[in-house]
Amino acid sequence: MLTVPAVRRALDALATPEQKANAEASFKGVLPFLGVKGPELDACFKAHAGQLAAMTPADRFAFALAALDQEPAELRHVGILTLSRDVKRLPAGWLQALRPLL
Secondary structure (H helix, E strand, C coil): CCCHHHHHHHHHHHCCHHHHHHHHHHCCCCCCCCCCCHHHHHHHHHHCHHHHHHCCHHHHHHHHHHHHCCCCHHHHHHHHHHHHHCCCCCCCCHHHHHHHHC
16 A cells, blocks of 8 residues: 655655755745655656555545645645545545644
8 A cells, every 4th residue: 555655755766955945945945845846746646646546535535634744845745636636535524634734
């Protein structure tokens, strides 16, 4: 099963110090970044699509919450992308589960 630490390792391999500095400068240091460009992040997410598809909707939702609860913006983006896959199948009370993370 796909885990947030596994995705973090994949993103760490794509990160560059230059992109990290640029992204953090754009957000004025408010949000930490790993340093992965958008297209590379999307490709990494797509590379894990098969593992996500094999998960139950409840497991995907738990994975998305775990990703959203991480500091680097790229992992939060993975959480958002995961939620968007199941936008029509989110569990009852999903907004309350997200509230502490927002």
